[in-house]
Amino acid sequence: MTTAPTVPADRRRAIRRRGVARALEGWAFVGPATVLVLGLSIFPAAWSFLLSLQRWDGFSDPVAVGLGNYAYAVSDADLWAAVGHTGLYTLLFVPSSVLLGLLLAVALNRRIRFVGLYRTAIFVPFVASAAATGILSTYLFSPQFGLLNTILRDLGLPPQGWLEDPKQAMVVIALMSLWGSAAFTTVIFLAALQDIPAELVEAALIDGATKRQAFRHVVVPQLTPVIAFATIWQTVEALQLFDLVYTTTRGGPLNATQTVVYYLWNAAFKQTEFGYGSAVAWGLFAITMLITVGVILYSRRARIEAF
Amino acid sequence: MTDLLEAPAPAPAASGVPATPPRRRRPGLPFSPWHLLLAPTAIVFAIPFVEMFLASLTPASDLVKVPTPFIPSTLTLSGYASLFTTSPVLLWLGNTVIVAGSAIVSHLVLCSLAGYGFARLRFRGRNLGFFGIVATIMIPTQVLMIPTYVLFSRIGLLDSLGAAIVPWLASAFGIFLMRQFFLSLPLELEEAGLLDGCTRRQVFFRIVLPLAKPALATLAIFTLLGSWNDLVWPLIAINNDQAFTLQLGITTFQGARRTEWSLLMAANVVATLPLILFFLVAQKQFIATMTFSGLKG
Numbered sequence: 001m002t003t004a005p006t007v008p009a010d011r012r013r014a015i016r017r018r019g020v021a022r023a024l025e026g027w028a029f030v031g032p033a034t035v036l037v038l039g040l041s042i043f044p045a046a047w048s049f050l051l052s053l054q055r056w057d058g059f060s061d062p063v064a065v066g067l068g069n070y071a072y073a074v075s076d077a078d079l080w081a082a083v084g085h086t087g088l089y090t091l092l093f094v095p096s097s098v099l100l101g102l103l104l105a106v107a108l109n110r111r112i113r114f115v116g117l118y119r120t121a122i123f124v125p126f127v128a129s130a131a132a133t134g135i136l137s138t139y140l141f142s143p144q145f146g147l148l149n150t151i152l153r154d155l156g157l158p159p160q161g162w163l164e165d166p167k168q169a170m171v172v173i174a175l176m177s178l179w180g181s182a183a184f185t186t187v188i189f190l191a192a193l194q195d196i197p198a199e200l201v202e203a204a205l206i207d208g209a210t211k212r213q214a215f216r217h218v219v220v221p222q223l224t225p226v227i228a229f230a231t232i233w234q235t236v237e238a239l240q241l242f243d244l245v246y247t248t249t250r251g252g253p254l255n256a257t258q259t260v261v262y263y264l265w266n267a268a269f270k271q272t273e274f275g276y277g278s279a280v281a282w283g284l285f286a287i288t289m290l291i292t293v294g295v296i297l298y299s300r301r302a303r304i305e306a307f
Numbered sequence: 308m309t310d311l312l313e314a315p316a317p318a319p320a321a322s323g324v325p326a327t328p329p330r331r332r333r334p335g336l337p338f339s340p341w342h343l344l345l346a347p348t349a350i351v352f353a354i355p356f357v358e359m360f361l362a363s364l365t366p367a368s369d370l371v372k373v374p375t376p377f378i379p380s381t382l383t384l385s386g387y388a389s390l391f392t393t394s395p396v397l398l399w400l401g402n403t404v405i406v407a408g409s410a411i412v413s414h415l416v417l418c419s420l421a422g423y424g425f426a427r428l429r430f431r432g433r434n435l436g437f438f439g440i441v442a443t444i445m446i447p448t449q450v451l452m453i454p455t456y457v458l459f460s461r462i463g464l465l466d467s468l469g470a471a472i473v474p475w476l477a478s479a480f481g482i483f484l485m486r487q488f489f490l491s492l493p494l495e496l497e498e499a500g501l502l503d504g505c506t507r508r509q510v511f512f513r514i515v516l517p518l519a520k521p522a523l524a525t526l527a528i529f530t531l532l533g534s535w536n537d538l539v540w541p542l543i544a545i546n547n548d549q550a551f552t553l554q555l556g557i558t559t560f561q562g563a564r565r566t567e568w569s570l571l572m573a574a575n576v577v578a579t580l581p582l583i584l585f586f587l588v589a590q591k592q593f594i595a596t597m598t599f600s601g602l603k604g
Contacts, residue, residue: 019430019431022429022430023431023432025428025430026429026430026431026432026433027424027430027432029420029421029423029424029428029507029511030420030421030425030436030482031421032417032420032421032477033417033420033421033481033482034421034436034439034440036417037440037443037477037482038439038443040451040455040473040474042442043454044458045443047454047457047458048451048453058457103344104345107341107344107345108345110341112338112341112342112345113338113342114345114346115345118345118346120587121350121352121353122348123590123594124352124586124587126586126593127536127586127593128536128579129536129554129578130536131538131554131557132554132557132575132578132579134561135557135560135574136355136358136359138561138565139359140355140358144371145371145375145568146375147375147377150374150377153374179352179355182352184597187598191598240447240449242539243538243539246542261449264449265539268452268453269456269543274453274457278450281447281450281452284447285449
């Protein structure tokens with residue numbers, strides 16, 4: 001601030017008083033929300049890191065174990081199995097959700113009859129909760145009474161175990177996630193498509209490009225940053241899969257759908273290993289950041305300019 | 308906000324790219340080939356909800372037949388009757404309305420105040436505060452849930468509706484959204500107000516806030532969706548069925564009552580119908596919300 005020696009003392013005081021008044025006014029606006037948000041995030045995050053260095057069940061005295069929880073996590077076969085299931089889900093879900101969103105955005109971005117109806121049908125599942133989606137999945141995919149097996153039987157095909165089959169359960173969960181979230185990727189691709197100036201495509205068509213070539217060489221490059229963004233976003237979501245597992249299989253059958261967050265929840269809130277649960281959470285956070293930074297660096301190098 | 312519903316405009320110059328040459332059809336096909344993709348997709352997407360509504364109205368005896376009839380033999384409300392008489396689902400619905408209502412009101416008030424402060428006022432600690440807010444957007448909930456659980460148990464908030472409400476009072480995303488919106492407003496109006504002798508508070512409430520309706524709608528929908536559908540936090544923090552939220556409550560049916568399909572589907576209808584109806588009424592605002600949370604969140 002202005003502390004030049006030529007400023008008389010009473011003016012300096014006046015300036016300081018105005019600074020205080022401004023700060024009071026400013027914090028009156030931002031204070032309540034800022035305190036709530038920071039108090040419920042920065043402070044617990046720091047605490048969580050401290051917890052990850054302890055063994056603690058929430059009741060007895062915590063025992064400092066240094067990096068012991070992290071060391072145990074690295075050698076924990078059940079955790080690695082959960083990592084594998086999460087990876088499988090991510091591979092099933094992320095590419096298909098990005099591609100489906102892209103396809104539906106291109107399809108819905110035209111003036112044909114019923115397009116409003118199609119859009120509504122595809123977008124409504126976005127508001128369905130994980131609890132409702134989970135219960136609905138157990139109904140639709142019920143081996144005895146479900147619609148899917150009824151259709152298979154009508155077609156003369158063998159009914160499947162779906163959520164009760166360790167090989168199929170994760171596929172069913174990915175399908176239902178896709179049902180609920182297709183709207184999201186579709187909407188962001190629709191917004192991106194509509195940001196592309198129409199003249200670009202017209203120019204390509206006038207220059208003799210076919211529609212397909214114009215799409216491939218004009219539209220797709222414009223969409224690449226959004227594709228990179230959607231991939232990161234959906235990957236982060238996929239790595240945190242919990243709700244749909246809880247509401248369909250509860251990690252089963254034979255632990256085939258036990259994801260990292262499900263494992264974490266179980267360790268922390270069923271086994272009350274708060275320290276170990278915190279270590280797993282920080283590990284997940286670190287991996288998420290690594291993947292995000294990796295995609296950003298890759299797209300920078302590939303000159304995609306998403307970020 | 309981007310208005311996606313109006314997007315495929317008739318004039319090619321105003322519309323998005325792929326809409327440009329619209330009326331070329333394959334020979335022999337009396338309609339656009341895109342219908343072949345969209346119609347089946349829309350049907351597949353609609354089937355789960357259609358099944359849910361039908362099953363909620365189907366007599367329980369129909370739903371344990373193999374094969375289960377797609378169209379119920381008779382329609383009945385017995386699933387709903389059994390749901391309302393044998394479970395506290397109305398209490399849970401009320402709890403969820405309280406949680407979502409207080410989340411929305413608090414978000415609208417606190418986040419718009421903070422967003423305005425960060426966008427327009429200059430004061431000590433502003434940049435540090437805003438940097439802190441932005442930094443927290445990246446912290447995943449999994450890192451926060453254990454210490455928040457311990458904290459809430461220390462202050463005696465667990466197992467009460469308060470445990471579900473407090474984390475939803477404000478959010479970094481909401482503050483960020485409102486700040487971005489206020490930054491996009493022209494300064495002149497506010498300056499005129501200040502010159503006319505209004506205080507900052509009057510400028511905010513009388514001039515700025517009425518202009519912020521689209522952003523407030525986005526924020527309200529975002530908060531509604533998140534707080535209405537939240538499952539993991541109530542699951543952790545609430546162990547007392549008097550304080551269950553609707554989403555948490557209906558998952559408890561999956562234990563003992565997992566084969567009472569008409570009751571389960573009736574519960575599902577109660578849990579999703581309010582948001583479905585709201586979506587159908589305010590589709591434009593929902594889509595704007597999705598776009599914003601995707602592209603700028």
